[in-house]
Amino acid sequence: MATKNKTNLSVQDVKTLNVNELTPLTPNVISRQATINIGTIGHVAHGKSTVVKAISGVLTVRFTSEFKRNITIKLGYANAKIYKCDNPQCERPGCYKSARSNTEDNPQCERPGCGGRMTLLRHVSFVDCPGHDVLMATMLNGAAVMDAALLLIAGNESCPQPQTSEHIAAIEIMNLKNIIILQNKIDLVKEAAAQEQYGQILKFIQGTIAESAPIIPISAQMKYNIDVICEYIVKKIPIPVRDFTSDPRMIVIRSFDVNKPGSRVDEIKGGVAGGSILKGVLRIGDEIEVRPGVISKELDGKIKCSPIFSRIISLFAEENELQYAVPGGLIGVGTKIDPTLCRADRLVGQVLGSVGKLPEIFVALEVNFFLLRRLLGVKSDGDKQSKVKKLSKEDTLMVNIGSTSTGCRVVAVKHDLAKLQLLTPVCSQEGEKIALSRRVDKNWRLIGWGEIKKGTVLTN
Amino acid sequence: MEKHDIKYFENKKQCQFQEWYEKFKSVTFSSIIIPLPKIFIDYLQADEFTTPHEGFPEFKVDENDDLFDDNNWSTSKNHISTLDPKYYQGYSSDEEEDDDDSEDDDDVDEEDKEDEDSNKNKKQKRVINESEFKELSNQIIKSIEKLGGNVFPKLNWSSPKDASWMNVFNSLKCTNTTDIYLLLKSSDFINHDLIQFSINQDEKDEILTPYVLVLRKWQNLQPSMEFRCFVKDNQLLGISQRDTSTYFKFLKDKKQKIQDAIIKFYNESIHEKFSNNSYTFDCYVTKDEQVWLIDFNPIHPSTEALLFVWDELIPELIEQDQDEQENEETKQAKEELPIEPLTKLEFRIIDDENGIKPNLAITSRLPLDLLQSSGGTGQGNINDLLLNFKNQNKLN
Numbered sequence: 134m135a136t137k138n139k140t141n142l143s144v145q146d147v148k149t150l151n152v153n154e155l156t157p158l159t160p161n162v163i164s165r166q167a168t169i170n171i172g173t174i175g176h177v178a179h180g181k182s183t184v185v186k187a188i189s190g191v192l193t194v195r196f197t198s199e200f201k202r203n204i205t206i207k208l209g210y211a212n213a214k215i216y217k218c219d220n221p222q223c224e225r226p227g228c229y230k231s232a233r234s235n236t237e238d239n240p241q242c243e244r245p246g247c248g249g250r251m252t253l254l255r256h257v258s259f260v261d262c263p264g265h266d267v268l269m270a271t272m273l274n275g276a277a278v279m280d281a282a283l284l285l286i287a288g289n290e291s292c293p294q295p296q297t298s299e300h301i302a303a304i305e306i307m308n309l310k311n312i313i314i315l316q317n318k319i320d321l322v323k324e325a326a327a328q329e330q331y332g333q334i335l336k337f338i339q340g341t342i343a344e345s346a347p348i349i350p351i352s353a354q355m356k357y358n359i360d361v362i363c364e365y366i367v368k369k370i371p372i373p374v375r376d377f378t379s380d381p382r383m384i385v386i387r388s389f390d391v392n393k394p395g396s397r398v399d400e401i402k403g404g405v406a407g408g409s410i411l412k413g414v415l416r417i418g419d420e421i422e423v424r425p426g427v428i429s430k431e432l433d434g435k436i437k438c439s440p441i442f443s444r445i446i447s448l449f450a451e452e453n454e455l456q457y458a459v460p461g462g463l464i465g466v467g468t469k470i471d472p473t474l475c476r477a478d479r480l481v482g483q484v485l486g487s488v489g490k491l492p493e494i495f496v497a498l499e500v501n502f503f504l505l506r507r508l509l510g511v512k513s514d515g516d517k518q519s520k521v522k523k524l525s526k527e528d529t530l531m532v533n534i535g536s537t538s539t540g541c542r543v544v545a546v547k548h549d550l551a552k553l554q555l556l557t558p559v560c561s562q563e564g565e566k567i568a569l570s571r572r573v574d575k576n577w578r579l580i581g582w583g584e585i586k587k588g589t590v591l592t593n
Numbered sequence: 594m595e596k597h598d599i600k601y602f603e604n605k606k607q608c609q610f611q612e613w614y615e616k617f618k619s620v621t622f623s624s625i626i627i628p629l630p631k632i633f634i635d636y637l638q639a640d641e642f643t644t645p646h647e648g649f650p651e652f653k654v655d656e657n658d659d660l661f662d663d664n665n666w667s668t669s670k671n672h673i674s675t676l677d678p679k680y681y682q683g684y685s686s687d688e689e690e691d692d693d694d695s696e697d698d699d700d701v702d703e704e705d706k707e708d709e710d711s712n713k714n715k716k717q718k719r720v721i722n723e724s725e726f727k728e729l730s731n732q733i734i735k736s737i738e739k740l741g742g743n744v745f746p747k748l749n750w751s752s753p754k755d756a757s758w759m760n761v762f763n764s765l766k767c768t769n770t771t772d773i774y775l776l777l778k779s780s781d782f783i784n785h786d787l788i789q790f791s792i793n794q795d796e797k798d799e800i801l802t803p804y805v806l807v808l809r810k811w812q813n814l815q816p817s818m819e820f821r822c823f824v825k826d827n828q829l830l831g832i833s834q835r836d837t838s839t840y841f842k843f844l845k846d847k848k849q850k851i852q853d854a855i856i857k858f859y860n861e862s863i864h865e866k867f868s869n870n871s872y873t874f875d876c877y878v879t880k881d882e883q884v885w886l887i888d889f890n891p892i893h894p895s896t897e898a899l900l901f902v903w904d905e906l907i908p909e910l911i912e913q914d915q916d917e918q919e920n921e922e923t924k925q926a927k928e929e930l931p932i933e934p935l936t937k938l939e940f941r942i943i944d945d946e947n948g949i950k951p952n953l954a955i956t957s958r959l960p961l962d963l964l965q966s967s968g969g970t971g972q973g974n975i976n977d978l979l980l981n982f983k984n985q986n987k988l989n
Contacts, residue, residue, distance in 0.1 A: 387839075389816070389839045390815060390816075390817070391817070391839075391841055391842065391843070392815070392817075392843070393843035393847065393880075394815055394817075394818055394879065394880035395879075395880025395881065428761055428763075430768055435651060435652075435653065436650040436651060436652055436761060437652075437653070438652060451946055452945070476813065476815065476816060477764065477816050477836070478763075478838075479763050479764060480763075481958075482758075482763075482958075496652040496654060497654075497660050497661065498660075499660055501667070503681050503682070504681065504682045505680055505681060505682070506680060506681060506682050508962065509962045521682065523682075527643040527644065528642070528643060529642040529643060529644045529775070529778075531758075531759070531779075531960065533958075533959065533960075538758040539758060539759070540758070540759045540775060540779070542644050542646075544661055545663060547666050550666055550667060552660060552661060554661075556649070556650060556760075556761055556775070557650075557761055557763065558652060568960070571640075571642070572640050572642045572778065572779070574640065575638075575640070575781075575784045576781070576960075576961040577779075577957070577959075577960045577961055578960050578961055578962055579960040579961075579962040581681075586667040587660060587667060588660075589654050589655075589658045589660045590654065590655065590658075591652050591653065591654060592653050592654055592655050
């Protein structure tokens with residue numbers, strides 16, 4: 134976090150910052166942080182993480198929790214800069230290149246004998262999606278967290294593949310209009326087979342949201358056509374429209390305490406919150422509020438919840454230090470918050486923003502709900518999907534509201550309205566959508582949706 | 594149980610809290626072990642999940658707030674009225690809501706038949722109320738008091754870490770029985786413990802089971818200073834940072850000191866004292882390099898190897914899965930980082946921001962249906978339905 138400002142990155146100055154002039158292409162911004170979020174959709178076996186790795190240079194992480202030689206890879210975020218060589222002699226697509234997020238803004242072109250300089254055109258963040266779970270929950274409630282998506286199809290299998298239609302549906306749900314289809318593992322098939330599959334894909338996407346998507350044959354393994362992906366990211370993905378001028382709001386998806394145990398009081402660093410900025414600009418020095426905040430138990434047994442007020446001390450995107458942060462990628466916010474409050478992801482799901490500008494804090498809700506007939510997703514025992522029981526008084530449910538998950542008790546039900554007592558306060562507003570889940574066969578299963586009609590506001 | 598589960602069940606049994614706590618009492622946090630009667634296990638196993646008003650946190654709200662007033666309801670007619678009845682339940686506009694059941698006559702028949710089939714099923718459907726194990730609850734209340742008012746709960750092996758969202762403090766801190774029951778009933782980790790022993794359904798409610806509830810004095814530990822240690826044939830072979838979702842910059846400078854402290858602790862307090870020669874233990878290193886034991890875990894597929902892969906630690910236990918073809922990722926990963934079995938102690942921490950791993954416990958904040966749909970392995974109609982839902986939103 135305390136990495137010194139790298140001299141090869143553009144200097145940011147809060148004093149001269151004019152948010153009205155910012156765009157997702159402002160050089161001072163994209164020198165240091167990603168401004169476009171690209172979802173990667175595809176089956177792990179189709180090489181999803183290999184593709185991200187080939188573009189971003191970020192090493193993926195291996196997981197083996199089983200005594201089996203089966204390594205699955207999970208991604209979180211990976212940022213990449215995309216460049217184009219200035220030398221007109223350098224032809225497309227070879228003039229496009231990607232590099233790690235901390236690479237300088239005008240590196241030398243690597244083509245032997247070129248001698249040109251590369252110009253930074255985009256800074257993108259790859260989000261493993263669906264799959265980045267807190268974001269996924271947010272998406273359910275309608276937030277657009279993804280600007281575009283790479284859809285992976287294995288080139289050595291015929292199309293449609295079992296997951297592909299599901300992936301296309303996922304893209305439709307996320308309302309992603311900008312899609313690039315990657316026909317991966319092209320090195321494993323003959324040209325004729327690749328051509329044939331290309332035809333199958335075209336036919337398959339007809340009439341779907343992906344209809345006009347470009348299809349690029351690649352081999353992530355052999356790094357073949359990675360430059361074409363870069364070119365398409367630059368040319369085909371429109372610059373997202375961002376709200377830089379509203380009061381900033383960020384959803385917290387991780388929080389931690391980075392202090393060495395036993396640090397002296399004057400050495401202690403405040404807590405860190407990592408998250409996704411939905412709108413506005415966060416600056417170093419900003420006074421901020423985190424809602425709902427800290428929960429404590431008073432001596433009389435009553436539970437108290439107090440929003441946290443603090444100041445931004447540092448900002449960073451991956452390893453790059455920032456003076457101000459805009460929507461895009463995952464932003465780390467160093468604060469003056471008591472670090473013990475941030476330990477172990479304790480602030481996950483909370484909302485960070487300008488003081489006094491965040492939505493209300495509700496501790497009870499009246500919702501208009503609608504229940505599924507049967508459980509979705511995987512089938513439980515037997516062929517029939519289990520029926521969803523009606524809501525009844527005192528039911529304990531899981532409720533997802535925005536980026537928050539918490540428990541609730543059903544206090545009363547009338548027709549399609551229910552009154553819910555929340556286990557933890559949530560920062561929300563009337564009209565917001567919620568998801569309801571119940572414990573069925575020892576798993577939390579989605580049983581329905583709702584919309585907040587009214588909330589009881591916390592007082593202090 | 595899968596075959597390796599059976600093979601390592603003995604190891605697992607030795608790692609139960611009640612098996613080691615007495616022996617290691619002086620080097621671990623104060624705890625109280627409460628044997629659990631069958632009725633409580635039945636309560637945990639049942640899907641039925643209600644929480645009484647008492648014990649559920651109450652927040653300060655405006656005295657005039659009338660949300661819970663029984664006569665005060667919003668009018669709801671104006672929304673989501675055109676939902677696809679194929680997926681969504683209707684509701685009756687009368688006070689008696691009974692139309693739904695009649696629509697699904699066929700299901701009722703089937704469920705009846707199932708019930709006849711197995712008496713066991715019926716037993717599991719018995720609704721157990723908290724008031725039916727008052728004695729246990731009292732025992733828990735007394736124990737919480739003895740431990741200073743704040744505890745974190747676990748069963749024989751696991752704590753309900755994955756369910757921290759079902760806790761008012763967003764952690765495992767519990768101050769009363771409701772806090773504890775909410776966490777235990779919501780956790781998949783606890784479920785994992787609950788399938789280890791089967792309990793005869795014909796036994797009486799009061800009969801004690803092999804399960805115990807462990808209450809430990811609540812500690813606001815710094816996750817950066819928790820480490821998992823791997824011991825093979827009485828040799829300390831690996832130490833790993835336990836919270837692998839965060840990069841702690843200061844660890845690099847402190848690494849040698851921490852390692853020395855853990856080795857000393859291992860030699861003095863753990864070595865040849867545990868009832869097996871190969872196991873893992875978790876420990877906490879304080880600011881003055883004092884080491885505390887947190888827990889023992891078996892060499893077992895369910896134990897996370899964290900920054901190691903099991904191949905390096907115990908290569909002889911790895912089974913090549915015959916059915917599963919190696920995928921490209923596995924092959925590539927192996928080529929790039931060939932796995933060498935460890936021969937001497939290695940201490941691994943996350944070296945930079947790029948090394949962090951996603952926090953897997955966070956995945957349990959979403960219902961299973963959505964998690965599965967996201968991996969591309971879900972089946973059925975979830976996507977149709979989400980689309981349907983999305984379209985409804987647009988109409989409103």
